[in-house]
Amino acid sequence: MSLTKTAPVVGPHALTRTVERLATALRLSEITEIVAEAVRELTGADGATFVFREDGQCFYAEENAIGPLWKGHRFPLTSCVSGWAMLHRETVVIPDIYADARVPHDAYRPTFVASLVMAPVRSADPIGALGAYWAEQTRPDPEVVRRLEVLADTAAVAVENLELRGAIGRRSAERDRFAARADDLDAAMHTLVHDLRGSLGVVTGYAELVSEGADAASAADYAAAILRAGDRMSAQIERMLSIYRITGQPLLPERCDLTLMARAIADDLRRHHPDRDLVIEVADDLTVWADPVLLHSLLENLLGNAVKFTARKAAARITVTPVGGGEGLVTFAVSDDGDGFAPEDAERLFRPLSRLHSQEQFSGTGLGLASVARIAELHGGSVRAEGRPGSGATFTVALPAVA
Incomplete structure (x- = not known):
């Protein structure tokens, strides 16, 4: 059969308009729609x-045509012309589709x-094709x-720019989240300093009363109050030191045997709770690239938390x-079969000094999980929590792998 027509050459203004429209496209669907429309305008084709x-696979994401083609369908790369163009990184021109073996x-x-023409999108490493x-x-x-x-x-x-904008947006949101976490820890530090001054005031006040010649019975009461205030001060100082360790020190990462470290912490926890039936199982061959001091703190908080809430x-x-x-x-995931928590409280767990239980129910500082989140983020990782009341909790942590 002889060819009945030749596709016309279209002026350059159509391409210029298309480039301008693509520069402002904010969604992938918008890009594909603009491009499919431009293919028909630039080639005089009946479909694109x-x-x-x-x-x-080849995913036919968009079409602009006089009749239906394959929008929304997927085919193996090796069974369609678009796949051939991508695999061979070259444009295909087929004047008669029934005379070409590459056409299904x-x-x-x-x-x-x-008839058809198929051009790869990004010829060096094709991400798609235009037909x-x-x-x-x-x-x-x-x-x-x-x-x-x-x-x-x-x-x-246009697609790469869209991906870049998305990546920048995600990184910006990530930085905002990290900054918010650091601000929360800074606020926690100020709260602890305030509380420390209060405890110091108690110590000073009762010490003055003792120095002024209180009787023996009163002096004993004052001394007991001083000891209690001293214990609170010691706990507050420990909390402040834990915050300082994750905000004021540079990371010194190295290859860490997470399995060995977690098992050592588990042994310590069992020794500190000889009256409890604690089964703590740690999988073999877990290694990460992390600051060993901070990794130890992260695992200590997660495992200690699990022991507490069981x-x-x-x-x-x-x-x-x-x-x-x-x-x-x-x-990796640290899971327990303890008290758990409501799913809507998952994000609250990582806020400094935010507690879901009273001290009478479960003692704690309100800083452990906030420290876990900050340590994971400092390493470029993440942590998330899942739980159900009465059904336990799971904390899933991502940390850098050993290079």
């Missing part, structure tokens, strides 16, 4: 598609398509093909297990 490469003819028969289709057999002018390739490169830049159980089971991880990260 924007295809993305996803997990070994059965998929095309229900459509209007007789132009004609209802009549057509041989596009080389300039038309070239403009489709330019549009494909422009689309690649105190009402006759026998408690606590586990430290790997749960996978993202690129460059090791993710």
